[in-house]
Amino acid sequence: MGAGVVLDTAPRLTSPWPFWTDTPGSGLASVPPDRPFSRSQVLAAASRCRGPGGEWAVLTDHQEWNRGPLPLPSDPAAWHQLAAGGGWQTVVADTSHPVAHDIVTARTQHQPGLTAAWCSLPFAVPVLCAPTTGPGVAALQTAIKAAFAEGLPLQRMVVALTSPGEGRPPASVKAAATMLQSQVSAVVTVPFDPHIRSHGLTQASRLSRRTTEAGAALVAAVLASAHRTWGDPLPPAATPAGLTTTTSVSARTVPPVPEGVPTP
Known part of the structure; x- marks a missing residue:
């Protein structure tokens, strides 16, 4: 890009x-x-x-x-x-x-918050990340509530749900992802990758095909959010x-x- x-x-x-x-x-x-x-x-x-x-x-x-x-x-x-x-x-x-903590602290202390400042940068598309676990999506939902209460741009946010292991996500995660679809710009699931578990992004060229495809989907979701907000092609x-x-x-x-x- x-x-x-x-x-x-x-x-x-x-x-x-x-x-x-x-x-x-x-x-x-x-x-x-x-x-x-x-x-x-x-x-x-x-x-x-x-x-x-x-x-x-x-x-x-x-x-x-x-x-x-x-x-x-x-x-x-x-x-x-x-x-x-x-x-x-x-x-x-x-x-x-920590996004939710930052938003609530800024709100209660009547001070500018880091999250709001990042969101206000030119052509910024916020990406919130959470693991596909019950506690992970619960923390994500709290952050979404805090962002909504503060008037942050949920309509151009993208959520990335990362799988910590093999297998299907719990029912609570599926339900949360479905509910989030109508609140944010997009929800993308990043599958479990043994290479990331062991090496992080060291030798990123060795990421699995599914991880690469999820990365491409995440980039596409961010660009789509930007285009809906500011037009296609994006202004300078x-x-x-x-x-x-x-x-x-x-x-x-x-x-x-x-x-x-x-x-x-």
Whole structure:
């Protein structure tokens, strides 16, 4: 679908992405947090992964385990700026915050929430993931209720139900999936894959055919949601101001990033 990048927003020591990359880049630590950076710096920072659909880039933290934690911004606009600085056309943000907790906390404390901020980015299609277990879909249904109460865009959300093992999903999962069909844009089931259970996305080219087909269905569902919302073909994405006349971009010159919020 175009040049793509995965944004790894999780803390380094809890993220599997550094171990999944085939060709490590210089990592997020090489992108200056408080100075203008060039497109070449961002591209050099990106690692590479290869899978059935080709190669994609990953922006993650490759520092050694004993290094101090890299201060990553929580504001999604900073990550959006970083992806735009690299010139990618498709961005997958792998977020690690608990969605329902974030929504309810923001609502009760009258503060902006991370989930709402991610949903408000240009052409953003939220993807909620849950295992095909009774507790998994119960937590998912709570998140859906919280999102509905907060007025988040359920109509363009996609739900990915991941199977933790072989066999048919429980009846409660089937019933929940059927009910969700009318609340969100699409529900996609990702089958159990022994390779993912053992190796994650290491050697992603070895994923099973069923997993690859489910991945294609998930991408198609996300694109269909985007097209229903913004049209087909999609209009051009907004370009951060710093990229219109120069190859550098600064946190101080790009409107979507609040003052004082550094880029990764």
